[in-house]
Amino acid sequence: MGNMREFTCPSCPTTLEIESNYVGTVECPNCNSQIHLLMGQQTNGPLFHLALLFIGIFFPFLLFGILYNLGVSIESSCGLVCFASIGIVVYGFATKKGSLAGGVIGGLAAGGVTVMMLFIVALIAALLFMGVILPALWGATCGTIPSG
Secondary structure (H helix, E strand, O other), X not given: OOOEEEEEOXXXXXXXXXXXXXXXXXXXXXXXXXXXXXXXEEOOOHHHHHHHHHHHHXXXXXXXXXXXXXXXXXXXXXXXXXXXXXXXXXXXXHOOOHHHHHHHHHHHHHHHHHHHHHHHHHHHHHHHHHHHHHHHHHHHHHOOOOOO
């Protein structure tokens, strides 16, 4: 037998002993919860889910940036990001990785809010330019602001 590793079940205080290079799922003999292991390391603990959450949040932004830098139009990039994100959300829920699915949903929502805020800032800047800056420049260069 190889090296053994002890770890505690995430659902109950039972201590389990598994080979250090084991890959697969172990069932806790006390509470029957499924524990996923990769090379003896638990892959369904809180840090794993936190990592999935961050991956999910940044996935839409990263994919959009890659597509846009490859020359794909903004409209097509948005469509492809939404399509791929829906696939990852379905995968996340199907494999019981809700933190991944929630992260992608949060990333899409944050992306949408970011786009709306950029639109609002651009609109305010355009209105300021048209209502304040442009007339001031016109008056400074031409002496009078045309009326009507």
